[in-house]
Amino acid sequence: MRIETINKLCCSFDKADLKLTITLKDIDENILEGILICDECKRVYPIVSGIPIMSPDEYREFKIEQPLLKRLTKDQISDNFRLIEEASEQQPLGG
């Protein structure tokens, strides 16, 4: 995915701007791996194989994403990720 395209993305929950951290690019400067962090809600969206994973919370599995996020963020921001394990015990808002 090209950086111009990723820069147009916003948080799917609050439409806030996302901060992009690129961890892997190809020779054409396409983004292959990285993370997008929402300034507002601190959600973390991984970019995998050039595809930003921006599914709603209910379609995300923290256990599946955890190893990836750990690798991408090197543990720097894992405590900011919304789908941390203790959060899964709470009732969803408005649900």
Ligand SMILES: [Zn+2]
């Ligand atoms: Zn947000």
